[in-house]
Amino acid sequence: MDLELKDRAFIVTGASRGIGAATARYLSKEGAKIALVSRDGAALEALKAHLPSEATIIACDMNEVGSAQRIVEETQRHFGRIDGVVNCAGATSGGDPLTLSEAAWRSSFELKFFATLRLITAVIPVMKAQHAGVIVTIGGNIGRQPNMYMLPGSAVGAALHAINKGLADATAAHGIRFHIFNPGPTRTERLVNYAHMLAKQSGITLEQAEQQLVKDAPQRRIAEPEEMAAMIVWMLSDRFAAATGNSVTADGGWVKAAS
Secondary structure (H helix, E strand, O other): OOOOOEEEEOEEEEEOOHHHHHHHHHHHOOOOEEEEEOHHHHHHHHOOOOOOOEEEEEEEOOOOOOOHHHHHHHHHHHHHOOOEEEEEOOOOOOOOOOOHHHHHHHHHHHHHHHHHHHHHHHHHHHHHOOOOOOEEOOOHHHHHHOOOOHHHHHHHHHHHHHHHHHHHHHHHHHHHEEEEEEEEEEEOHHHHHHHHHHHHHHHOOOHHHHHHHHHOOOOOOOOHHHHHHHHHHHHHOOOOOOOOOEEEEEEEOOOOOOO
C-alpha cells in the first residue's frame, strides 16, 4: 500500500538499532526523507548506506543541553520541513522496587521522558507553522499495567501517556497529531541479551527463556522489529489522520484490559 509519504521528512530517534532502525528502513522504502538520530554515529552511517531514500545523520546525546533544538534545526535546514517525529530513544531501569536508588529513577526519566519532552517542545513550533505534523512516541503498556520490578519504566510510561493526550488536545487545532505506540516483546538486541541472561541464570535453554518472556501473552510469540515499524509508519501516515491522543498496542494480547 502506498502511504503517500514520499518526500515527507521525519525525525527518528534511537535510529541506530531495533525498532528505531526498522522504522527508518520502512519510512525510506516509502520514499520519505529521514533524520537519523542516535549517539552511535557509526551505526547510523551503516544504516544510511542501505537506505533507498535521502537521509541525514545527527549523532548526539539527547541528554545534552541544546540537543533537541539542534536536531530540529538541522532537520529543517536539510529538508526544509518536518512532517513527523518518532521518539524511540531511551531505556529505563528495573530491579527490586524497595532498593532501587534515586539515581536509577532519575536516569530512567532523563532520557526516556525529559529528552523526549524537549524534542517534542522544540518541534511543535515548526509543525504549528506548517499546520501539520505527527509525533509518535514509543511508550509501553507497563505504564498502564505496572510491573513492580520495572517501576521506573512504568512511571515513565504513565507520564508519556499523560503528555501524549494533553499535548494532543493542546495542538489539535494546529493540525498536529500525537500517538503513543506500545510494543510487546520484540526481537531487539536488548531483548536477545536479556533472554541470554535469563537462560544462563535459570539454567534453561535460550528457547525456553524466550518462551518465558511471552508466557503471559495469548499469542506467545516474540515480534520482529519490522512488524512494529509497519504499525508506526501507518500511524505517521494520513491513513491514521482521524485519530490523535490515542494509544496503539501490539503486545500479543499481554495487557489484560478490554481496550
